[in-house]
Amino acid sequence: MLSLKEIRNRIKSVSSTRQITSAMKMVAAAKLRKAQDAILGLRPYASGLQNILLNVTVDAENSGNKVFTEIREPENILIVLITANRGLCGAFNANVIKHVRMLTEEEYAAQLGNKRVHFICIGKKGYDFLRSRQYPVLVHDQELGEKPRFEEVAKLADELKVWFVEKKYDRIYLVYNQFKNAAVQMPVAEMFLPLRLEKKPSGWQGPVNYIMEPSKEDLLEELIPRSLRMHLFKALTDSYAAEQGARMTAMHQATDNATELLRELQLNYNKARQAAITKELSEIVGGVNAL
Amino acid sequence: MKVEIISPVEKIYAGEIKLLQVPGSRGSFQVLKNHAPIVSTLREGVIRLIDQANRESRFPVTGGVIEVKKNRIVVLVETEKS
Numbered sequence: 001m002l003s004l005k006e007i008r009n010r011i012k013s014v015s016s017t018r019q020i021t022s023a024m025k026m027v028a029a030a031k032l033r034k035a036q037d038a039i040l041g042l043r044p045y046a047s048g049l050q051n052i053l054l055n056v057t058v059d060a061e062n063s064g065n066k067v068f069t070e071i072r073e074p075e076n077i078l079i080v081l082i083t084a085n086r087g088l089c090g091a092f093n094a095n096v097i098k099h100v101r102m103l104t105e106e107e108y109a110a111q112l113g114n115k116r117v118h119f120i121c122i123g124k125k126g127y128d129f130l131r132s133r134q135y136p137v138l139v140h141d142q143e144l145g146e147k148p149r150f151e152e153v154a155k156l157a158d159e160l161k162v163w164f165v166e167k168k169y170d171r172i173y174l175v176y177n178q179f180k181n182a183a184v185q186m187p188v189a190e191m192f193l194p195l196r197l198e199k200k201p202s203g204w205q206g207p208v209n210y211i212m213e214p215s216k217e218d219l220l221e222e223l224i225p226r227s228l229r230m231h232l233f234k235a236l237t238d239s240y241a242a243e244q245g246a247r248m249t250a251m252h253q254a255t256d257n258a259t260e261l262l263r264e265l266q267l268n269y270n271k272a273r274q275a276a277i278t279k280e281l282s283e284i285v286g287g288v289n290a291l
Numbered sequence: 292m293k294v295e296i297i298s299p300v301e302k303i304y305a306g307e308i309k310l311l312q313v314p315g316s317r318g319s320f321q322v323l324k325n326h327a328p329i330v331s332t333l334r335e336g337v338i339r340l341i342d343q344a345n346r347e348s349r350f351p352v353t354g355g356v357i358e359v360k361k362n363r364i365v366v367l368v369e370t371e372k373s
Contacts, residue, residue, distance in 0.1 A: 038300070045297045048365045052358045056330055150299045150369070206359055213317050213331035222316075222332045223356060226367075233299060 004276065007269045008255075014265060018258035024088065025251035028244045032182060035241035038148075039179065042237060046230055053223050055208055056216065057197050067165055068195045068224050077108050077117045078138075078160070078169040080192065082176035082239040083126035087141050087241055090250035092177060092185060093125040099187040100126075100175050118169070145243075148236035150229075157229040164193040174235045174261075175241035183249050185242040192231060195224060201265070292324050292362035296338065296350060302373050303350060304340070312339040313357050328360045338366065356369060 002010070026118040081100055083093045104112050111117050112135075119137045121127040122145045130137050144152060163169050172192040212219050294311055296304040311322040314336025322329075333355040341347050355368035 041301045042299055044295070044302055045299045045367055048295070048297055048358075048367050049356070050354060052330060052367070053366070055360075056356070080299055154369075180297060208328045209333075210360075211327055211329040213329065219330060226356065230299065 002268070002272070004269065004272050007265060011262065011265050011269065014258055014262050018255055018262065021251045021254040021258060023043060025248055028089075028248040032241060032248055033246035035179075035237065036246050039241055040239045042230075042234060046234060049223070049227055049230055053197070053227055055210070056212070056219060056223065067221075068161075068193065068228075069197065071194050072167070072170040074108065074111065074171045075116060076169045076171075077104075077111050077118065078120065078163065078172045079104070080122065080160070080172070080174045080176075080235075081126040081130070082145055082174065082235060083121075083123035084239075084243040085124040085146065087125065088250060089247035090253075091248075092243055092246035093123075095128065095185070095187040096175055096177055097129050098289060099189055103173065103175065103189050120160075123239075145236060145240060148233060148240060150233055153233045154229040154237055157232040158225060160192065160232070161225055161228055169193075174232065176235045176239040177246070179184045179238045179242040179245065182245040185246055186205060190231075190235070192228070195228070292322075292326075294340065294364040294366065296366045296368060298368050303368070303370075304348065306342060308340050310341040310347075311366075313350075314338070314367065314369070315357070322357075322359055322360060322364060326359050326362075330356070330358050332356055333366075333368070338346045344347060 010039055013184075027115045049238050069229070079100060081096065083096055087093065104117055108117055119130050119135055121130060121137050122141050124142050127137060127140045139156075144156070150212070160172055164172055171194070174192050175189045178188050180186055292308060294304065294306065294308050295302065309323075312319060313322070313331075314334050316332045316334045320331075320334070333352060335353050336351075338350045339347065339353055350368070350370075352368040352370055355366060357367075358365045
């Protein structure tokens with residue numbers, strides 16, 4: 001058994017660790033609330049845009065413009081990997097990274113071997129992983145994921161769009177953690193481009209004869225990039241909220257564990273203290289008897 | 292008629308209005324009650340609206356899309372600060 005002093009030291013260090021983890025939990029909880037507000041704020045815009053896009057594309061059967069929907073042989077792949085900058089958030093980063101590995105090493109193994117799979121990395125953890133494997137990383141950004149601002153995200157989305165249209169890449173994926181609720185994150189790989197336009201939804205009321213200004217083609221050329229920007233922005237806000245959720249859960253568990261550990265240590269400490277007193281007493285009694 | 296003005300960050304305006312004026316990419320136009328269904332893109336400018344109490348509001352935007360359908364208007368906008 002540890003000595004009294006050793007136990008005391010351990011109690012001290014465990015309780016200070018517990019304070020840190022519980023503070024981190026609070027911080028993550030506060031950030032999570034903000035992040036959830038951002039997701040909720042985006043939702044009306046996202047569904048509104050989806051509706052308009054649907055109404056415009058659905059009435060006339062897929063005419064003309066195939067720039068964004070063209071499916072080519074997947075020779076050059078671009079993967080946008082969204083992770084956190086920091087750890088201490090459970091399996092959050094490991095999960096997305098596993099997902100990327102599944103996607104690249106199984107589906108695009110040949111392209112990966114030829115260095116035809118390129119990455120854009122948002123968040124430090126993903127970058128660390130890719131660099132350790134020496135995968136080609138085009139862009140590495142640590143700030144976009146911390147506080148996604150629509151304008152900057154839009155810029156990146158436009159760049160991705162141009163690369164696809166210029167046939168620099170044939171497939172562009174987003175790999176990130178989807179936010180389900182505070183405790184649940186789902187790593188997903190979504191096809192960013194080519195775009196797959198949705199089929200008619202169940203509650204669809206038939207075509208509306210819109211006046212379109214400018215022409216339908218021009219309209220689509222404006223609407224699709226908007227929807228792409230929105231998609232990327234949504235992925236980033238989702239990932240941020242998911243990160244805070246994951247961190248909150250992880251830190252909550254850490255705090256619980258520390259509490260349990262502390263309880264056991266306290267028990268041991270008391271036992272050791274009692275044993276020492278008993279020993280001292282019996283020594284004194286023994287000493288008196290010997291006189 | 293009902294209007295919703297929505298940016299990626301928040302809902303900027305929602306309510307019953309009498310008149311809406313938007314900077315369409317082919318020129319500014321107004322929407323009054325029973326306007327024909329229209330989809331149009333917007334360029335940089337100011338959205339102006341007059342609500343039921345005859346109050347006027349203005350919202351500067353950098354771009355966007357408007358959809359009018361059966362007296363329901365949805366305006367998706369990008370603004371300076373988003």
